[in-house]
Amino acid sequence: MPRIKVITFDLDDTLWDVQRVLRGAEKRLTAWLEDHAPAAAALYRNGEDVLAMRQDLIAAQPHLAHDISRLREEILFVLLRRAGYREASARQVAARAFSVFLEARHDIEFFEGALEALHDLCQRYTLGSLTNGNADPKKLKLDRYLSFSFCAADVGASKPAPDLFHKALRHNDVSPGEAVHVGDHPSHDIAAAASVGMHTVWTHGPAQRSKWQVGLSALPTVAITHLNELVGAVERIEGL
Ligand SMILES: [Mg+2]
Structure with missing residues (x-):
């Protein structure tokens, strides 16, 4: 297992x-x-x-x-x-x-490698989304891969508050150490998920780099620069 x-x-x-x-x-x-x-x-x-x-x-x-x-x-x-x-x-x-x-x-264009990574990972893990925004994964047909989706409005608190992470852990009845959060934002995703004890993958490719020049207050478990590295990143976390 x-x-x-x-x-x-x-x-x-x-x-x-x-x-x-x-x-x-x-x-x-x-x-x-x-x-x-x-x-x-x-x-x-x-x-x-x-x-x-x-x-x-x-x-x-x-x-x-x-x-x-x-x-x-x-x-x-x-x-x-x-x-x-x-x-x-x-x-x-x-x-x-x-x-x-x-x-x-909802007129979005997925980053290269995004759907391939979701397709691959959903065979082995339960996947879900946690967003402060109002994108609806169903409208984007992401419910092919995602088993659950929670947004800030569902819990009445936006990331970096821990509520969305706790909601996901409770929903799946798993401990923080059995979960990985993948995100681009140094504080809302990486520091926030790390503070509840989850593993983290920081997506920090050219598309995000121009936005987040700030340093990380918590180091991610793994940092990647392209979503085609994501499956390997999760494998590295499994091997820790
Ligand atoms: Mg983001």
Whole structure:
């Protein structure tokens, strides 16, 4: 029996480049607002106002910080109200606008080697995803490989809080030493998973390197620069 039983994956910037996707989704949302709610589109273009709305909403409803889908839809609702929409129609238009964003947010391109690694690893381990974001693994057909998926909104806490890791361990009834977390973020993924006692694989290829110049506060069990090294990394952890 292998010592490792469960492997959890971060999603954004671990399996695909999230900035490219978010830029595309913002563009589609803006274009949709221009067509369907031009007064709100004009307000939306003022990034500082939108940021202030976001901060006000989180101050009034702190749980929204961990539910970025609700938060984004609420921002759109406030924006539409400011643009003169009545409450009921602001709700409706905000929901439609958010669905445009969410659809585009799933228009991702997997990093080279990602699906091959998932396909290989799911034959031997239970795989799952742990994300602060709102990518839905089912929409991306990742449920072919993943047995469970939890997001920050499910537990009311974003990584680096330990809640998502504890949830995955409890869900699978395994100890931290029987689990590996794979992720790109030095603090949210590597330090956070290490602090609950899990093994870690840090994905630190050219795609992520430009984003995380900061040093690691906890060393990963193994660091890789390409996802085609992932299966070997897990084998190395098995051999420790
Ligand atoms: Mg990430």
